[in-house]
Amino acid sequence: MQIPAELYGPVQQADDVLIGEGVVLGCPKEARLDEYTTGRNVGRGGPVVIGSRTILMHHLVVYEGVTIGAGCILEDRVRVGYDCTIGDATRVIHGAYLCDRVDVGTGCRIAGFVCDGTRIGDGSTVMGRLVHEYSQPHRGWWAVDEAPPVVHEESVVAMGALVVGAVSIGPRSYVAAGAIVTKDVPPATVVTGTNVHTPLSRWRGSRLRGLVEAWCADEQVGPGGVSS
DSSP states (O other), X not given: OOOOGGGSOOEEEOTTOEEOTTOEEEEOOHHHHHHHHTTOOOOOOOOEEEOTTOEEOSSOEEETTOEEOTTOEEOTTOEEOTTOEEOTTOEEOTTOEEOTTOEEOTTOEEOSEEOXXXXXXXXXXXXXXXXXXXXXXGGOTTTOOOOOOEEOTTOEEOTTOXXXXXXXXXXXXXXXXXXXXXXXXXXXXXXETBTEEEEGGXXXXXTTHHHHHHHHHHHTBOGGGOBO
């Protein structure tokens, strides 16, 4: 049987929101579906709220309790888990997978995989994977709610990068493509390889020169990557 329509969260959207084909809004979370299969009266899910001038493209799923700000774009085949918040003017890129209770700031660009409870600060870009350690599988899938990563304001996690566990990144730090992060990343730092940290003020690579110069000019980053 199909999931009953009355289990879906209601949708509250501005009049100028555009919605493509095959979009599912207010999908009920798994815990409520489990309760329903046991015969309990679980009622409707939390509302989905969509701000003005937001565009939802094709074949994407937004679960119950999600708030999407104004001027956002969610591209094709995006998944947004329950109780997520997406700030104004944020783009969620093709195929992105946001798990549950993710908090995304304003003006962000999100792709890849983002684990439960992650916080992504304003103006950040996440193209890689943000994952839990999953160090206690013997306790079952739902028994452990691990602390998530935090990506602070105007930081970048580039394509193919992997961020594992309850680490803090930034603000204004850059995790390079393919890098692995298992330790906290200080503000104004470039990460390469596995946990190799270089302060912005000491970075000599040509590919990031424009970004580093812009950040350093804004913040007047001194020796060691500390704002002066």
